[in-house]
Amino acid sequence: MTAARKVAVLKGGRSLERKVSLRSGAHAQEALTRLGHEVIALDVGPELVAELQRARPDAAFIALHGREGEDGTIQQLLEAIGIPYTGSGPAACTRCTDKVLAKYLMREAGVPTPDFHSVREESIKELGAAALLSDIERALGFPLVVKPASQGSALGVKFARSSEELPSALVGAFSYDQKVLIERYVEGRDLAVSVLESDEASSSDGPSSARPLALPVVEAVPREEDFYDFQSRYEIGMTTFVCPAELEPATTARAQELALSVYELLGCRGVARVDLMLEERSGELWVLETNVVPGMTETSLLPQAADAAGISFDQLVERVLASAWARER
Amino acid sequence: MKSSAMREMMALTERPDVISLAGGLPDTSTFDPRLYAALMAQVADGSTARALQYGPTEGMSAAVECVVEVMAAEATSVDSDEVIITTGGQQVIDLVCKALIDPGDVIVAEAPTYPGAVPTFGAYEAQVAQIEMDGEGMPIDALERTLDALQAEGRTPKFIYTIPNFQNPGGVTMSLARRRRLVEVARERELLVLEDNPYGLLRYEGEPLPTLYSLDAEAEGTGGAADLVIYLGTFSKILSPGLRLGWAVAPRPVLEKLNLGKQGSDLCSSPVTQLFVSAYFKQRGADGSAVWSDYLEELKLLYRRRRDLMLEALDEHFGERARWTRPQGGLFVWATLEDHIDTTDLLAHARREGVAFVPGRAAYMDGHSGASSMRLNFAGVPDADIREGIRRIGRVLAQQVRLLGTLSGSLKSAGGAVPAPHREPAAKGEREPAAKGGHEPVTEHGREHAAEQQRSPEESRRAPQGVESAGEGAPLADVVALPRRQDQESVRRRRDR
Numbered sequence: 135m136t137a138a139r140k141v142a143v144l145k146g147g148r149s150l151e152r153k154v155s156l157r158s159g160a161h162a163q164e165a166l167t168r169l170g171h172e173v174i175a176l177d178v179g180p181e182l183v184a185e186l187q188r189a190r191p192d193a194a195f196i197a198l199h200g201r202e203g204e205d206g207t208i209q210q211l212l213e214a215i216g217i218p219y220t221g222s223g224p225a226a227c228t229r230c231t232d233k234v235l236a237k238y239l240m241r242e243a244g245v246p247t248p249d250f251h252s253v254r255e256e257s258i259k260e261l262g263a264a265a266l267l268s269d270i271e272r273a274l275g276f277p278l279v280v281k282p283a284s285q286g287s288a289l290g291v292k293f294a295r296s297s298e299e300l301p302s303a304l305v306g307a308f309s310y311d312q313k314v315l316i317e318r319y320v321e322g323r324d325l326a327v328s329v330l331e332s333d334e335a336s337s338s339d340g341p342s343s344a345r346p347l348a349l350p351v352v353e354a355v356p357r358e359e360d361f362y363d364f365q366s367r368y369e370i371g372m373t374t375f376v377c378p379a380e381l382e383p384a385t386t387a388r389a390q391e392l393a394l395s396v397y398e399l400l401g402c403r404g405v406a407r408v409d410l411m412l413e414e415r416s417g418e419l420w421v422l423e424t425n426v427v428p429g430m431t432e433t434s435l436l437p438q439a440a441d442a443a444g445i446s447f448d449q450l451v452e453r454v455l456a457s458a459w460a461r462e463r
Numbered sequence: 464m465k466s467s468a469m470r471e472m473m474a475l476t477e478r479p480d481v482i483s484l485a486g487g488l489p490d491t492s493t494f495d496p497r498l499y500a501a502l503m504a505q506v507a508d509g510s511t512a513r514a515l516q517y518g519p520t521e522g523m524s525a526a527v528e529c530v531v532e533v534m535a536a537e538a539t540s541v542d543s544d545e546v547i548i549t550t551g552g553q554q555v556i557d558l559v560c561k562a563l564i565d566p567g568d569v570i571v572a573e574a575p576t577y578p579g580a581v582p583t584f585g586a587y588e589a590q591v592a593q594i595e596m597d598g599e600g601m602p603i604d605a606l607e608r609t610l611d612a613l614q615a616e617g618r619t620p621k622f623i624y625t626i627p628n629f630q631n632p633g634g635v636t637m638s639l640a641r642r643r644r645l646v647e648v649a650r651e652r653e654l655l656v657l658e659d660n661p662y663g664l665l666r667y668e669g670e671p672l673p674t675l676y677s678l679d680a681e682a683e684g685t686g687g688a689a690d691l692v693i694y695l696g697t698f699s700k701i702l703s704p705g706l707r708l709g710w711a712v713a714p715r716p717v718l719e720k721l722n723l724g725k726q727g728s729d730l731c732s733s734p735v736t737q738l739f740v741s742a743y744f745k746q747r748g749a750d751g752s753a754v755w756s757d758y759l760e761e762l763k764l765l766y767r768r769r770r771d772l773m774l775e776a777l778d779e780h781f782g783e784r785a786r787w788t789r790p791q792g793g794l795f796v797w798a799t800l801e802d803h804i805d806t807t808d809l810l811a812h813a814r815r816e817g818v819a820f821v822p823g824r825a826a827y828m829d830g831h832s833g834a835s836s837m838r839l840n841f842a843g844v845p846d847a848d849i850r851e852g853i854r855r856i857g858r859v860l861a862q863q864v865r866l867l868g869t870l871s872g873s874l875k876s877a878g879g880a881v882p883a884p885h886r887e888p889a890a891k892g893e894r895e896p897a898a899k900g901g902h903e904p905v906t907e908h909g910r911e912h913a914a915e916q917q918r919s920p921e922e923s924r925r926a927p928q929g930v931e932s933a934g935e936g937a938p939l940a941d942v943v944a945l946p947r948r949q950d951q952e953s954v955r956r957r958r959d960r
Contacts, residue, residue: 135672150811255866258866258870259866259869264869264870264872267870289807289808289811290811292806299872301803301867301870302803302804302805302867304866304870305803305804305808305863305866305867305870306805307808308809308866309808309809309811309812309863310808310811310812413487
C-alpha cells in the first residue's frame with residue numbers, strides 16, 4: 135500500500151504498563167516487518183532522544199501505554215524533533231489521559247458520562263477538601279468508583295459501597311495520582327468501541343473529508359458476577375470478550391455514534407478506543423474514557439474489533455502507521 | 464492467575480536505583496572468591512568428562528552424600544536412596560504438583576504462603592485452601608476443620624504444603640506441639656505433607672525443632688522412613704541459589720513419580736554444580752571443621768545482625784502504624800498495616816521513593832487477601848539499605864495514614880451517612896480479628912492454647928515464637944476460602960487494554 139519506510143517502534147518505558155507495552159510493540163514490529171518496512175525497536179529510556187536523532191526514522195510508531203506514551207510527553211518530543219508519529223497529538227493526548235478533563239469536556243458537549251467529581255490531594259491537605267466528601271456522597275450516591283485521574287491501567291481503581299469505604303479507596307487512588315476521579319457507578323455491560331481513521335483519510339493520496347470508522351462493539355463479560363470482586367474484574371483474568379457485542383442494532387449504532395463524537399470532540403487522530411457502559415436499568419449508554427494508544431497485543435480489544443470488521447492485523451498496523459503522515463496536512 | 468498488574472509493578476522495582484526489600488535473596492557476596500575459583504578449578508580439572516556429561520536423574524551420588532550430611536545437621540536421618548536432587552527447591556514444588564495435581568484438585572497451604580508457590584499451584588490449576596497462621600504457624604485445629612469441610616464435599620487434598628521454619632513470607636515457626644499434631648493428623652487421614660524447609664539451618668535464636676519428616680519417620684510402623692512427608696531442601700540459602708540445586712526426600716512411590724516427572728522436565732540437574740557442591744562439602748578448615756558449616760555460621764551472624772537492624776528500623780519508622788513478625792531465623796519479616804492501607808497501592812507510591820517490597824497479596828491465591836501486609840527481606844540487603852529502605856517505606860506509610868485520618872476524620876465531623884471507618888492504628892500487643900470469613904473466633908484460639916500448655920516452661924518463657932506483638936493464637940492475616948477457579952485463557956479488559 136505505502137512505500138517501505140524506516141519506522142521506529144517506541145515501546146516499554148517506565149510506566150506501570152511497561153509489559154503490556156512491550157508486547158504491543160513486539161506485535162506491531164512483526165507486522166511492520168511483514169509489511170516490508172525497516173523497523174527500529176526502541177525501549178524508551180534516557181537515550182530516547184539521542185537514539186531518535188541518530189536513527190532519523192521516517193515515522194515513530196507509538197506502542198507506549200501509560201503515562202509518558204499517552205499523556206503527550208512523547209508526542210511533544212517527537213513534534214520538537216520533527217518526526218511524524220502515529221495517533222493523536224499532544225493536545226488530544228492530554229485531554230484523553232486526564233480522565234477528569236475528558237469528562238468535563240464531554241459533559242460540556244452533552245456527551246453522556248456518569249456523574250462525577252474530582253479531588254486533588256493538595257486540596258485535601260491544604261484546603262480542607264475532606265469536608266466535601268459527604269457532599270460528594272450525597273450528590274452521587276453509592277456505590278462509587280474511585281480512579282486515579284491519569285492511570286491507564288486498573289491499578290488504583292477502587293470501589294466504595296459506603297462512606298466507610300471511601301477514605302481508603304481515595305488513599306489507594308492517590309498512590310498513583312495527585313488527582314482522583316470519583317464517579318457514580320454504572321451497573322451494566324462493559325463496552326468498547328475502537329475508532330480508526332478511514333482508509334481514504336489516511337491514504338497518502340491527499341486529504342479527504344471521510345469520517346473515521348467506528349469498529350464493531352466489543353463487550354467485556356466478567357466470568358462471575360461478584361460484587362466484592364469489582365477490582366478483580368479489572369485486575370485479574372476474569373473476563374471474556376464478545377465481538378461483535380450482542381446488542382440491539384440501535385444500541386450498537388448509538389454506541390458507535392457516541393464513540394465517533396467523543397473521538398472528534400477530544401481531537402483524536404489515527405486511532406483510539408472509547409470505553410462505555412450500557413446501564414442495566416435505564417438502557418442508557420455512558421462514556422467512561424478514551425484511550426489514545428490502544429493495546430496491540432494478541433488479546434487486545436482493538437485488533438479483535440478490527441478483525442471483526444474484516445481488517446487484518448497487518449492492515450490495521452498499516453492504517454495506524456499512515457496516521458503519522460495524515461496529520462501533517 | 465493472580466494479578467499480573469502487581470507482577471508488572473514488581474518488575475518495575477528491579478532497577479538499580481531502587482532499594483529492594485522485595486527479593487528472596489541470601490547474600491552471596493560473602494562467599495570467598497578464591498575458594499569459589501579453587502572449587503571450580505577442581506571440578507574442571509579433576510572431573511572434566513563427568514562435569515560436562517549428563518548425570519543420573521536422581522542426582523549424582525557425590526551430591527546426594529552432601530544432602531545426607533545437611534539432613535543430619537537438621538537432625539533428620541535419611542537414606543541416600545530416598546533422595547532426588549533437583550534444580551533448586553522450586554523444582555520440587557513443581558514436580559510434586561506435576562505428579563499429584565489434576566485441574567481442580569485441592570492443596571492445603573498456609574496463609575500467607577510462599578509467593579513463589581502461588582503461580583506454580585495456579586499453573587496446575589489447583590484449588591488452594593489457605594489456613595491462616597498465628598504466631599505458632601498453622602493452627603492444626605483450623606486445618607482439621609478445613610479437612611472436615613472438604614471431606615463433607617467429598618474432596619480430599621492431594622497434599623498439605625507447609626514451611627514450618629521461619630515461614631516465607633510469614634516469618635513464623637511452627638511449634639513442636641503443632642508439628643507432632645500435624646504428623647498425627649496426616650497419618651490419621653493418610654494425607655501427604657510437603658515440608659518446605661529452605662531455611663531450617665538459618666536459625667538465629669531458640670532451639671531447633673524436629674523436621675516433620677523425622678517426626679513421621681519416628682512414627683510406629685514406618686520402618687524409620689517417613690511415608691507421608693515429602694521433604695524439600697535446598698542449597699540455595701546455605702550456599703548459593705545460583706547453583707540451582709535442591710532436593711526432595713520422599714516416600715518411595717512418590718519418589719518414583721518425582722523421578723519420572725524430572726526426566727520429562729530436565730533429565731537431570733547440572734553435574735557441574737553437583738560436583739561443585741561435592742567438592743565444597745569435602746573442604747575442611749585449619750581446625751578440621753567442615754567449611755560449609757563454618758560458612759553457615761558466618762551467614763547466621765550476618766543475617767541475625769540484619770534482622771535486628773530491620774526490627775530496630777521498623778520500631779523507629781513504622782512504630783504504631785503496623786505490627787510485624789519477629790522471625791527466629793530465615794530471611795523475611797512480615798509486616799501488617801491497618802487494613803485500610805493497601806500495600807499494592809503503597810508500593811506504587813513507595814517505588815517513586817525508590818524502595819520496593821512484596822505486597823501481601825502475592826502470598827494469597829485469590830489475589831486480594833493479605834492486601835494490607837508486606838514481605839520484607841533483610842538477609843540479602845546491605846545494612847545501610849535496610850535502614851534507608853524501611854525509613855522510606857515508613858515515610859510513605861505515614862503520609863498515607865495521615866491522609867486517611869484527614870479523610871475519615873472529616874467524614875465523622877461532617878456527619879457522614881455512616882460512622883467513620885478509621886480505626887486507630889492497632890496498638891502493639893493487640894490484634895485485629897480476622898477481617899472476614901469468620902473462621903477464627905476466640906474460642907478456637909482457646910482450644911489451641913491447651914496444646915501450648917504442653918510446651919516446656921523453658922519453651923514458654925522464650926521470646927514469643929514469631930509474632931512479636933501479637934497475642935498468641937492471633938491470626939497473621941485474613942482467612943481465605945477456596946478461591947474460584949480461573950481460566951488461563953481469560954484476559955483482562957482495561958488491564959490488557
